[in-house]
Amino acid sequence: MKFLRRKNDELDEEIRFHMNMAEQERIARGETPEEARRNARREFGNELLTKEVTRQMWTWVWLERFAQDIRYAFRQMKANPGFTATAILTLGLGLGAITAMFSIVNGVLLEPLGFTKPGELFVVRAVPPPQFKIAGDFPVNGRIFHEWRDKCQSCENIALAHFDYLTMVGLGQPEKLPALSVSYNFFRTLGVQPVLGRDFLRDEEHPPLGDKVILTDQLWRTRFAADPQVMGRKLQLNGETYTVIGVMPPTLHLPQGEQWGALAGPPVAPLIFKAFHVDLSKQPSNGEMNYVALVRGKPGLGARPISDELKTIITPFQVQNHTNFSIGVFPLARQMTRNARSALWFLLATVAAVLLIVCINVGNLMLVRASSRTREAGIRIALGAGRGGIFGLVLREALVLVTLGGMLGLLLAQLGVRLLVLAAPPGVPRIDEVHIDWRVMAFAGAAVLLATLVCGLLPAWRLSRTEPQESLKAASSNSTATGSKLRIREILAGLEVALSTIVLIAGGLLLMSFLRVLKVERGFETVHVITQDVSFLAPKYAKDGRRYFVEDIIPKLAQIPGVEVAGGTTLLPLRGEDWLDGLESPDAPPKADDEILIANFRFVTPGYFQAMGIRLIEGRFLDASDKNQFRVVISESAAKRLWPGRSALGRRVGGTGAMTEISTEVVGVVSDVPAGGLDKTPPYTIYEHYWRMQPINMSFVLRTRAEPEAVIGSLHRVLRDADPEMALPATQTMDQIIEESLAVRRFQMELAGGFAIAALLLASLGIYGIISFGVARRISEIGIRMALGAKSDQVVGMILKQGMLPVIVGLVAGLAGAWFAARLLATQLFGITVHDPITIGIVTVMLALAGLASCWIPARRAARIDPLRALRFE
Amino acid sequence: MLILRVLYLRPQHGYGIAQSIRTASSDVLQVETGSLYPALHRLEKQGWVKAEWKNTENNQRAKFYSLTAAGKKQLKREEDRWNLMSSAIQGLMSGGNA
Numbered sequence: 001m002k003f004l005r006r007k008n009d010e011l012d013e014e015i016r017f018h019m020n021m022a023e024q025e026r027i028a029r030g031e032t033p034e035e036a037r038r039n040a041r042r043e044f045g046n047e048l049l050t051k052e053v054t055r056q057m058w059t060w061v062w063l064e065r066f067a068q069d070i071r072y073a074f075r076q077m078k079a080n081p082g083f084t085a086t087a088i089l090t091l092g093l094g095l096g097a098i099t100a101m102f103s104i105v106n107g108v109l110l111e112p113l114g115f116t117k118p119g120e121l122f123v124v125r126a127v128p129p130p131q132f133k134i135a136g137d138f139p140v141n142g143r144i145f146h147e148w149r150d151k152c153q154s155c156e157n158i159a160l161a162h163f164d165y166l167t168m169v170g171l172g173q174p175e176k177l178p179a180l181s182v183s184y185n186f187f188r189t190l191g192v193q194p195v196l197g198r199d200f201l202r203d204e205e206h207p208p209l210g211d212k213v214i215l216t217d218q219l220w221r222t223r224f225a226a227d228p229q230v231m232g233r234k235l236q237l238n239g240e241t242y243t244v245i246g247v248m249p250p251t252l253h254l255p256q257g258e259q260w261g262a263l264a265g266p267p268v269a270p271l272i273f274k275a276f277h278v279d280l281s282k283q284p285s286n287g288e289m290n291y292v293a294l295v296r297g298k299p300g301l302g303a304r305p306i307s308d309e310l311k312t313i314i315t316p317f318q319v320q321n322h323t324n325f326s327i328g329v330f331p332l333a334r335q336m337t338r339n340a341r342s343a344l345w346f347l348l349a350t351v352a353a354v355l356l357i358v359c360i361n362v363g364n365l366m367l368v369r370a371s372s373r374t375r376e377a378g379i380r381i382a383l384g385a386g387r388g389g390i391f392g393l394v395l396r397e398a399l400v401l402v403t404l405g406g407m408l409g410l411l412l413a414q415l416g417v418r419l420l421v422l423a424a425p426p427g428v429p430r431i432d433e434v435h436i437d438w439r440v441m442a443f444a445g446a447a448v449l450l451a452t453l454v455c456g457l458l459p460a461w462r463l464s465r466t467e468p469q470e471s472l473k474a475a476s477s478n479s480t481a482t483g484s485k486l487r488i489r490e491i492l493a494g495l496e497v498a499l500s501t502i503v504l505i506a507g508g509l510l511l512m513s514f515l516r517v518l519k520v521e522r523g524f525e526t527v528h529v530i531t532q533d534v535s536f537l538a539p540k541y542a543k544d545g546r547r548y549f550v551e552d553i554i555p556k557l558a559q560i561p562g563v564e565v566a567g568g569t570t571l572l573p574l575r576g577e578d579w580l581d582g583l584e585s586p587d588a589p590p591k592a593d594d595e596i597l598i599a600n601f602r603f604v605t606p607g608y609f610q611a612m613g614i615r616l617i618e619g620r621f622l623d624a625s626d627k628n629q630f631r632v633v634i635s636e637s638a639a640k641r642l643w644p645g646r647s648a649l650g651r652r653v654g655g656t657g658a659m660t661e662i663s664t665e666v667v668g669v670v671s672d673v674p675a676g677g678l679d680k681t682p683p684y685t686i687y688e689h690y691w692r693m694q695p696i697n698m699s700f701v702l703r704t705r706a707e708p709e710a711v712i713g714s715l716h717r718v719l720r721d722a723d724p725e726m727a728l729p730a731t732q733t734m735d736q737i738i739e740e741s742l743a744v745r746r747f748q749m750e751l752a753g754g755f756a757i758a759a760l761l762l763a764s765l766g767i768y769g770i771i772s773f774g775v776a777r778r779i780s781e782i783g784i785r786m787a788l789g790a791k792s793d794q795v796v797g798m799i800l801k802q803g804m805l806p807v808i809v810g811l812v813a814g815l816a817g818a819w820f821a822a823r824l825l826a827t828q829l830f831g832i833t834v835h836d837p838i839t840i841g842i843v844t845v846m847l848a849l850a851g852l853a854s855c856w857i858p859a860r861r862a863a864r865i866d867p868l869r870a871l872r873f874e
Numbered sequence: 875m876l877i878l879r880v881l882y883l884r885p886q887h888g889y890g891i892a893q894s895i896r897t898a899s900s901d902v903l904q905v906e907t908g909s910l911y912p913a914l915h916r917l918e919k920q921g922w923v924k925a926e927w928k929n930t931e932n933n934q935r936a937k938f939y940s941l942t943a944a945g946k947k948q949l950k951r952e953e954d955r956w957n958l959m960s961s962a963i964q965g966l967m968s969g970g971n972a
Contacts, residue, residue, distance in 0.1 A: 010927075011911075014888060014937045018907065021889040021934075044907045054911045 011051055019044065069393050073400040083369065084401070087362045090762070091405025091451065094358035096412025097755075098351045099436075099444045103417045104424075105344050106443070107434030109337050114251050114433070116191025117296075120156065121332040122303055124293035124310060125261050126325045131596045136262050137328050138580075142278035143287030144314045149183070151313050154306045156296040159186040163257070163265030163292075165697070166237040166272060167537045167727045171223055176535055176727035177237075178268040180254070181276035187214075187248075189296045196220075197231045197246030205277040212275060213242045217250035219271040239538035239725075242274065259336040259429045260292045263577065284657065286321040295329065303329040336429045343748050343828060350506060350755045353499045355447070357759055359454035360492050361766040366398060367489065368773045370459040377466040391464035398456025406448040410436075413444070425743030458488060489770050494810035496766045500759035501814025501847055502821055507756030508839040509822060509829055510749040513679075516831030517745060520678045523671035524573055525613025528564075529734035530708035531572055532700045532715055534726055546694050553722055554605055557700060560714040564703045567608030570695045571600075573673045573734075574741040577683055582656030586663070588642040599638060599684040600675055601660060603693035609633070609670060611701040612734075619649045619668035626689045630661050633668040638684035653686065660688055677741050679830040701734075708733050748828070760850055767854040771803040775858045782862050783870025792863035799862050803855030811847055815840065876903070877913060878941060878949040881923060885940035887930070888914060914939060922948050 019040055026036035044050070077084040112118050125137040145160045152158055160183040168175050180186075184200040193199060194214060203209045213235065215224070224230045233244045257267035278291070297306050307329035318324060334341075370377075377390055417434060424431045536546040550568060557566035571578050583599035608614075609621045617636050632653065639648035648669050654662030672682035690698075704711055712731050719726055732740075775782070782795055822834035832839070880886060880894045891914075892905050917923045922945030928938045941949065 017887065017934065017936045018889040046908065050908045050911055054915050
């Protein structure tokens, strides 16, 4: 700008010099100084115009005009502080929300994984044959991995991993560390290297060299004070000595739990890695499907050739073991975000709808101001302003508003992202990687431009088409508006209603689903139940240690003051499905098809059922007499499935795998208990006495008389007395476990609900603004009507009728839109259809009421108009 | 072209250019100042003339325009075209008379 000013000064001086020369010459010719000045002026012509035209010869004149328009826009804004503040604030909130939401989508879905060439990485899964009648896939069989690693030609590398816990003692309190046992080439396959120390070597998969561990950056910092000399440190893990050989970089973000695929482990980030191999001598002959397999394909290879080859390699094994599981190969990035994908896009779309409503509101306010500025535009056009100039002027005003809103939005987005990440439920993939980067900035920029167009196009178009004659003739802006202008505003109001209908129905469906999930029959009681996870990992538990420990501790736990019953199970309800096996019964009537039933197997102490409040339906619970006997209790649905309409007692049942003998006797039937979530059908469940299983992980369950938190101290003391080296992860009440299982659903429902309420409020404000403005313009008209005898009821009726028309049209359009849009939500709903009549009914009534309220206030105001004053208003 | 021609003789300031054109054409051609300055600035942008602030004979600061090498070439081109045009018109006019 400084350069521009100098250039202007030079032009002034140049012209002044010209004038001086002309004057001097005239004086020399004998004219008086005044005459000379006047004549020189006259000869020169229009000095301003000359300067103006000259300036246009400079290229950056558009820049100057742009700056001028921006200055003008700021002046306009200063003149209307209320409008400006409202517009910037709502735009800021809208843009902030969408930017924050997009950062999440970006971090979770769009940003490539932080591994070398992430596109070449695939997860291998076992796909059940159709007889299983279950959706989804399984972890792969550990027995077939070595063949894959030795033979696979299309794999650059193939690695195996398995989730474990390692109890670390000797460094403060014993701690149960989530760990990943990996084949030696796991990190090579991912393409990441330790920042300190070295990676595993091939021989370190086996003893005696297998005593090596690699730490995550987090563990290194929290437990080893980021000590660079940590290499070679000896650690006591599960009672054995391990040596630290490396530390991974802080940027390592591994998939957690289900992000590897169903049944791959709990949603916990591993803190430590040890190399392992699948010990075939300890595995059943047909193997165990418990492993995560990770492939880096040869460059350019898709999933197809890899899965074809992997299938071919394992065919002999499958024939030998009579299994017909197929192999699925899925891109790692998609696998990680499979469950979050549709939910996140849905939330982004919802925010976009809210932003659109904001823009329409601002655009409408500008349109309102535009119609009070027709005189100004008329004068400008009459004075020679181009229509394009006026169009640009209004658009630039919108740009200034939206840009300021966008800046505010970016600030809010920073805050919003932090809040969202904090509030996000555990298990949202890659949420810790979310941040504002160039892609988010570009998105915010695009959103600002788009919002500018939405806000500014209509008013710009409207003003630029001002007819100067007409606008100047019209004495004031109070004259009756022409039809078309009103129609545009009505269309906008209708659009707002339609958008908020869709958003409200989506939010309503999610809320209804959430309520349904809460009301689901649980099959167990959560009040006054507290749980404590433990693991028996130390070598002293190797033989019969776990059995005796459990047998010993249960009576002690039951004796804690305030405890009614104590029990234990291998896996708590709602902690996911695990310990799966085929369910068979020699006593069941032959099935029509060759369907294979899958059941969850649980190994429990006799007190577990009472402690968890699981209901007895038939027969009896397990008791001390079942120790070492082939007796089980099974869930209601399994009993009904196996022996429909008949008693299950005394019948024989078992697992096809190694889990439970086929000839095990059923002694009781209990209520179904959900495993994968309250919104999932409870699996068939078989409960067997823990004595037969030797569980490595166990959760103790205590039913208390009063608030369960009161016994936590005693609980820990009893366990510590029994084993001072036992790690005790956080004690959780059953209510907390339920809350945890609902977290994703609650998070999504609350966000969608929040956006829906925002949409409703904004749309109501928008309608209110549009109707009030309509009334304000028609004050004199209404005054005349009333002077001519119209009753105030009639006036109210008239305004309401005109105001509600777009509301109703928008509502109908929105319902139609929601009818189709809701299908996208289908997978996230529970217990209701996408066309749930109650939700649709409530939303319709809500919107109609909101619309009515928005019209009512201005209509009342119109009815209270004093005809005398209204007519004098001119 | 006229401006370039005038500047070909010697560097001039705006007022001087206007005067030169008027005297050279014996008052037949009068350059409107409203066109002169825009034209000068355009020529400057196109790189055919360059401007510098100098003092006049009677010690006044003025913006002097002078021809650049590109400007000289342009002048040559325009003169050629003008000669072609004028001789063509000349031929047409005299031919019409004959």
